[in-house]
Amino acid sequence: MRRSSLILALLMCFVAICLGEKKITLGGMSAPKTGREMILEHFLHKTKPELNYDDLSKELLNCQNQWKLRHCFFSVFDSWAVPESGILEGNVRWTGHFKECRTARNQTIQGRWCISYFGFRYEPMPQGYPIDITLASCFPDICSEESIQIILEQFYNESPFLQHVMCPPTKQEPLTAASITGIAFAAFILYLVAMGTAIDVTLRVKKKPNSEDTKQKPKAIGVQIILCFSAVSNGEKILDMTKRPGTIPSLDGIRVFSMTWVALGHAYSVALFALDNASEVGRLVKSNAAMMAVIGAIYAVDTFFFLSGLLVAYLGIKHLNKTKGRINIPLMYLQRYLRLTPAYAFGILFSVGLYRYCGSGPYWTEVTDRVRELCIDIWWTNLLYINNFYPSINYCFPVSWYLANDMQFYILSPIFLLFFYRSKIVGSLLIGFICIGSVLTTGLITYFNELQPIAVLFSFQSSVFFRFFINTSVPAELSYTDKFQTDTYNTPWCRICVYLIGMATGLLIYETKGKIKMHSWAGSYRGPLPCAIVYSLFPQVHDTDFLSGNLSTFYETMARPMWALCMAWLTVACISGYGGPVASFLDWSAFKPLSRLTYSVFLTHFYVYMWFFAVQEKPFHLSNVNVVYYYLGTLVLSFGIGFVLSICIEWPMMGLVKLAFPGEKPKPLKEKSNGYTYQKAKPVMQTHVERGNVDVVNNEITQCVEHINGGFVPENQVTEQTAL
Structure with a gap:
């Protein structure tokens, strides 16, 4: 506590040094002379300017002369930022009044909003407690960014702490x-x-x-x-709440809750870029155990890996048994690529080319330029699903690392399925061997590099000391040795274990026909273990205390596999009739429309969050009420945008894939009814959750099985989608 108080005191001194070296006297009292006061003194009292005109170009002189036009001077002056209260909480980003500056104009000029960055270094879009001080200003739009930088350097007495000046263009930039x-x-x-x-x-x-x-x-x-x-037909399919045969109970609910959990985690992580009380983050994390659920959103991603592996194995082994081991692997890959990529590619294209035209605000240009720079040269790696490997630093489309891993696991899945089909023992041993290898790899990387769990690291990173004395900027380049020696989050060899546990669960459900006997008390153990995984680190987070090397290695090694086993337990219990009210709730038909939108929401929600903060005139104030309104509002907006994306691109592509690859229809069971012959499809898995009322029929497969994201394709093509 003493260290934090000392650092904050030094911060206040630093603010005074950066912004007020000169003094003016007001009623016998000495106060810092800010840039705004210098402008007011110069242009209202016509004092001698404190600028070195010998060093200024003709353009700079013209910029200076424009300030003498008083038609809009007071609006321009009023829009300048001034130091505000709350510095001890991290309120050192003073944006002034962006729209007031932009709307200040006369017959020939209008205001141009600029922002100056003061500090020891400039870091674009820093996360957490700000490492620099920002102060907005307003100039005529005739002034170039270089001229404004020279003027501000003179206004701030050539302060060595002025690191960067950014002036968003006042006019719409030409189309790229x-x-x-x-x-x-x-x-x-x-x-x-x-x-x-x-x-x-x-x-x-x-x-x-x-x-x-x-x-x-x-x-x-x-x-x-x-x-x-057709928007009508696709809308009907998306909003259909009918429980179709061939679906596994509870998966829709699990998928929806996992997506909202991921969105909750990203809501806080994106908010860290734009807070006026960043110190509140550290206080909340260290004092409120509920925040562990926010940090624990990283396990929702593991739930998606688990679901994806489960359905690939469940549908794949049924296809192999039906076709006696024959599978068209190239066609399987092609269908999946065509199913996933169009909506994904449009998301990348939108972020690079169209996102910048969707708003305006103090930080809008900085955010959109950053988004564009991260993708403009390496977007093709995302479309090839190698972005988690190449280049070594790839932040194009932030959520895309999951899609790359999931596609790579899907490419490997036929190997496991074919081995299991030929020999259940060999296939099971192969899955177990690779899973154990993944767990050991994660443990070795964690142990030899002394890595800490994300929750503990976040507690440390939210401190003032960390923000000012540890360089958190992203390096321009990173060797593959450094990347793979320290990365246990994005690399497939550290993630595939959860996927394989999902595959093993799918194979178990198929082989046992969903009739797995469990003790009546089995369901009561589904809750404590996941809670222990999420909340067990709170004592270390509260004290900002690192785990010992052995304990950290154990946690990082076992947390994800144990979470996957919890999801397996939940799924099997719901299928076998031991889920009780939890299974009934997760199998609620209202989750079906939402579950069909999760892929589109996953692609869009991160950019919705960034848009919300980038268009705000003032930094976001972190409080429970504000976060609830912000999270729920942007989540609803994300589902709305996801619905539009699904109707326009995702579901039409599903229809085109089905039209291009119709597949073989299953042999019909002929029954007479009113003189017509029709096919009676037997359910692969009934949706009833009462114990003993589950029937699995493997020999007769319904023509279409519902995709994990709600799509419909011929089942015998094994085109199972990602779990989103």
Whole structure:
């Protein structure tokens, strides 16, 4: 506590040194002379300017002369930032009034908002307690950024702490190639959606009311392709709450809650870039055990890995048994790539070319330029799903590391499935061997590099001492040796264990036909173990105390596998009828529409959060009420945007994939009913959760199995989607 108080006292002295070296006398009292007061003194009292005109260009002189136009001077002056209270809490980012500056204008000029960064170093978009002091100013738009920097250097007496000056352009920048491509693609997609919707509505209107074949489709392939983009049909599929045969109970609820948990974690992590009371983060983390649930959102990602592995194994082994071990692996990869990539690629294109036109604010240009810089040269690595390997530092589309890992696991999955199909013992041993190898690799990396759990590190990083005395800037380059020796979060060899546990669970469900006997008290142990994984580190977080090497290694090695085993336990209990009210709630039909949007929400929610903070005129004030409104509001907005993305790109692509690869239909079970012959599809897994009322039929497979994200494709093509 004494150390923090000393550091904060030094910070206040640093603010005074940066912003007020000169003194003016007001009523006999001495006060720092800020840049705004110098401008007021110069232009209102016509004193001799304190600028070295010999060093200024003609452009700079013109910039100075424009200030003498008083039509908008007071608005410009009023929009300047001044030091505010709350410095001890981290309120050292003073943005002034952005819109007031921009709207200050006369016949020839308007205001240009700029921001100056003072400190020992400049770091774009620092996370947590700010490492620099920012002070906004307002100048005529005729002034260039270089001229403004010279003026500010003179105003602040050539302070060595002035590190950077940024002035967002006042006029809309010309369209780039990425922007033009994005607009053209979006217009083309909207045209297809409009055409598909119009044709679909027309066909519905013309359809005879008493027609027996209500699902008859046009024979023309071109019309079928256009109909894949119908917003009406796709909207009906997304919002359908019917429990279809072939689905595994509880997965929809697990998926929705995992997605909202991921969004909660990102809500706090993105907020760290724009707080005016950053010290409150450290206090909350160290004093409120509930914050461990926010940090524990990292395990929601492991839930998705588990679900993905479970469904790939469950559907894959059924396909192999049906086709007697035959599987078209290249086609399997192609279908998955076509299913995942279009919406993902549009998200990257939007972030690079169109995102910058979706708002304005004090930090909007800095945020959007940063997003563009991170992707403009390496976007292709994301589309090849190698972005977790190349380059060594890749922050293009922040959530994409998960997609790369999941795709790589999917590519490996046929190996495990084929071995298991040939020999259950060999397949099981292979899965177990790779899983143990992944756990040991994580443990060795953690032990030899003295790594700490993320929760403990976050507690330390939220301190004032860490922000000012430890360089947290991202290096321009990082050797692969350094990356792979310290990274246990993004690398596939440290993540595949959870995926394999999911595969083992899927194979177990298939082989036992979902009839797994458990003790009646088995369900009561599902809660304490996950809570222990999430909350067991709170004493260390509270005291900002590192774990010993052995204890840290044990936790990092076992936390993810144990979490996956908890998810396996929950899934099996719900299927076997031991889930009780938890299983009934997770299998609630209202979760189905939301679960079908999780992939699109996963792609968009991070940028929705950044947009929210970048368009604010003032930094965000962290409080429980503010966070609740911010999180729930942006979450609803993310689902809304995800719904639009699903209707326009995700679900149309699912329809096109199904149209291009129709697959073989299962042999029908013929029964007579009113003179018609129809196929009676037996359920792969009934959705009833009562014990003893679960029936699994493996020999007869329904034609379409619901994707984990709600899509429908022929089951015999094993095109199982990521768990999102």
